[in-house]
Amino acid sequence: MTSQQYVGLFVRLFAIWLFFVAAQAIGVGVALDSHGHSIAPYVIAGLEGLTAVTLWYFPMFVADKLMKGTNCEARAPVSAIEVATVACIVLGLWLCVARVFPSLTRYVSVVLVLLHEDVPLREMDTKSVALMVESILEFAAAIALVFKARAIAAFLLETRPSNGKV
Numbered sequence: 001m002t003s004q005q006y007v008g009l010f011v012r013l014f015a016i017w018l019f020f021v022a023a024q025a026i027g028v029g030v031a032l033d034s035h036g037h038s039i040a041p042y043v044i045a046g047l048e049g050l051t052a053v054t055l056w057y058f059p060m061f062v063a064d065k066l067m068k069g070t071n072c073e074a075r076a077p078v079s080a081i082e083v084a085t086v087a088c089i090v091l092g093l094w095l096c097v098a099r100v101f102p103s104l105t106r107y108v109s110v111v112l113v114l115l116h117e118d119v120p121l122r123e124m125d126t127k128s129v130a131l132m133v134e135s136i137l138e139f140a141a142a143i144a145l146v147f148k149a150r151a152i153a154a155f156l157l158e159t160r161p162s163n164g165k166v
Helices: 003-033 040-057 059-066 080-116 126-147 149-157
Strands: none
Touching: 003 040, 003 059, 003 080, 040 059, 040 080, 080 126, 080 149, 126 149
16 A cells, blocks of 8 residues: 555544544534533534535545655555655544534534623633643644645654664
8 A cells, every 4th residue: 555545544434433433423413402502513513424425435636645746556565754754644633523513513512602691701600611631732734634644754763863862
């Protein structure tokens, strides 16, 4: 398999997981309906579902965009930089599905319910605000890992001179 095919495979796996995250967002919406009507979880679930379907049908398009500059026809062994690039992309996708999307869905929904009930956002407890900021930072890290994978891989594989210290 080429590096693009590996990324395409993981994009398809990401699409499957994103579908399940969308289903969880619907569950959040049902739970929030008992406290006040909010369509945010349903909108988020719809966007996640649409993204999942799109990624399922076009994984190689996404893989080609993420793995720019590699020869997808090459059958030679995959280079270290390509392996590291694929690993960065996979880590970024995993971070999205495992941490970012579930927590951001929850916090966006909570913020919208608070706004709907005319509760000032400063009334949120400190822990919730800290966890929301953490989710936003994780989202930024995931985006960087996916879209700057080659640069991160090159940095990780860069050889640095050693001064004899261990």
